[in-house]
Amino acid sequence: MNFFEGLIAPDPPDPPDEPQPETEHRLAAYQPGADESLPPANWFVPAQLPQVTEIGAGPTARIMLTGWQVWPGSVTFRLRIFLRSIRQGRPTHPIHFGPGRPGTGALRFGLLLPDGRRITTLDGYPWPAPTEGPPRPTLRLHGGSGGGFHYQMELHLSQLPPEGPMQLVAEWPDHGVPETRTEIDATALRAAAAEAVAIWPETEPSPPEGKARYTGSCAILSSDPGETMAQGIVGPAGRRDNRAAAPPPNPDRDDWEAMGHEGWQDIELVRARLAQGADPLEELDSWSGETPLHHAAEHGAPEVVAELLRHVEDVDVAGREGCTPLWEAVCHGEREAAELLLAAGADAWSPQMGGRSPGRLALTTQLAPLFEALPNAVPLTPEERKAQEDADRRAEVFRDMHFEGRSIAFVAGIDEETAIRRLGADPAAAAVLDLDREPGPYGTGPHGFDPGDYELSGRFVGVTGVPGGCVLVQPTNYRLNTSDVLNALSPGTTAYGLYFNAKGGTFGEFSRDGHSELSEEIGLVFGGEPDLHWLYRFWQWDKPSGMWGAYEVAYASHMGGIRVTDRRAVEGPPRRWAEIPEGSELLG
DSSP states (O other): OOTTTTOOOOOOOOOTTOOOOOEEEEEOOOOOOSOOSSOOTTTEEOEEEEEEEEEEEOSSEEEEEEEEEEOSSOEEEEEEEEESOOOTTSOOOSSOOSSSOOOTTSOEEEEEOTTSOEEETTOOOOSSOOOSSOOOOOEEEEEEEEETTEEEEEEEESSOOOSSEEEEEEEEGGGTEEEEEEEEEHHHHHHHGGGOEESSOSOOOOOOTTOOEESSSEEEEESOTTSOOOTTEEOTTSOBOOSOOOOOOOTTOSSOTTOHHHHTTOHHHHHHHHHTTOOTTOOSOTTTOOOHHHHHHHHOOHHHHHHHHTTOSOTTOOOTTSOOHHHHHHHTTOHHHHHHHHHTTOOSSSOOBTTBOHHHHHTTSTTHHHHTTSTTOOOOOHHHHHHHHHHHHHHHTTTTOOOTTOEEEEEETOOHHHHHHHTTOOGGGSOOOOTTTOOOGGGSOTTOOOTTOHHHHTTEEEEEEETTEEEEEETTOOGGGSHHHHHHHOTTSEEEEEEEOTTSOEEEEEEETTEEEEEEEESOOOSOOOHHHHHTTTTOSSOOTTOTTHHHHHHHHHHHTOOOOOTHHHHSOOSEEEEOOTTOGGGO
């Protein structure tokens, strides 16, 4: 007999004619890393080390350490906070909630690690966060249970401390708790990490065919393959795609409408359209004048290029800008399309846009072997090849960087102090940051600012001196691309600022000796651009992986008169933060 016999009520029947898709929430596999900003409580039972110790006391409050929870890569301090009195009309919760920073009398904790590093609950994250080197450990106070006169809290250290003695420091001026230090054996905490029990040690299996998984800690799996997936869902092939599936192109049309990107990959579709009478020379875009052969050369299958060549007499049919299909194949790095077009007699050496020919462009790319031995080839001069190699080296410094929403300025011939003064700020108030010793609020210095406050953060400029000048950054603002700021920075020298607009477009501004000389959109070419736009590959659609934006930044540094060899000057965090005074004309 079952122990619960007679106590289990039957499940109610499903509502008629209202089938609901079955949904399953699946926990992703634990991903160990160098930092655990939150306890991995979904995957482990931590090692428990009990200890009851007073770590701070005042006339109206006592703070007790009641032990530790040790995870594979981090430590949680368990705290109990007892209050003797509560002031009416004032918040009583020990943790500060809401916008802004905690007040001067708020509860705070800190650790002096065995290796001498200081970490506190007042520290912020460096901004922008560094991408090189191990992450700095953080100390965060989390709410627990209780209320009124008694609270249970958790203090989480995101990394296991080094071996040796460390000090836990507590202070709570609002309740008269003075700075109190308690010594802790970090060696014992590190040793206990091996005792944490993994609940799901096996590797998370792949989702069933037709399902999907979420890349975070929780996945939603639907039994209905047609169900629309939420943002962030990754399909069985591992590609993120939140778009609704478009209907397949109709093969019975007698034109090239609704082909989509994929349509030019489908040889049977192209043949069907041609058989229905679609014009192989039709202008598909009134702005560019491109034909089906242009589109196929840009992103079509080689079979489609070959098929269209059978129906086109002029292999060098030109669009409105004078560009041929071979030009598009070179700009998009389509090797097989270029081979087919060359075999059909395409002209590689006649100038088409900006005085350039497709062959001359190709000689600076991986397509060069296709063109070097062609009749009438015009090889690059040693000076041209050297200049291109130098531009590529300048851009390589910025590979795999994120630029969206960021403005950057390069100013030649001035140091950090001069740049700060020209912004109207006080160099003495813009201390050089040492994020290991003095992280400061929000990681922006001892008297920092909140980067989440758009208006306030727009007044702060990161300044880093480099050989030959200064690099200035604003990670979420555009002001370093404005003429007022660049004119203030450029007396006696040159300055170039660019802004990666998150809504589209990359914009540059050049100033010389306090006067604006050039405003431009960069990253594309239309025919009348200066030589540097071509040198920095604004024409090239198939830039190597991770180089989006890198050539634009390299161009800007070139225009500003600086060669940047250390990406940290642009990537951040900067050496100093300068505050443009409120009411400054530079903020107009």
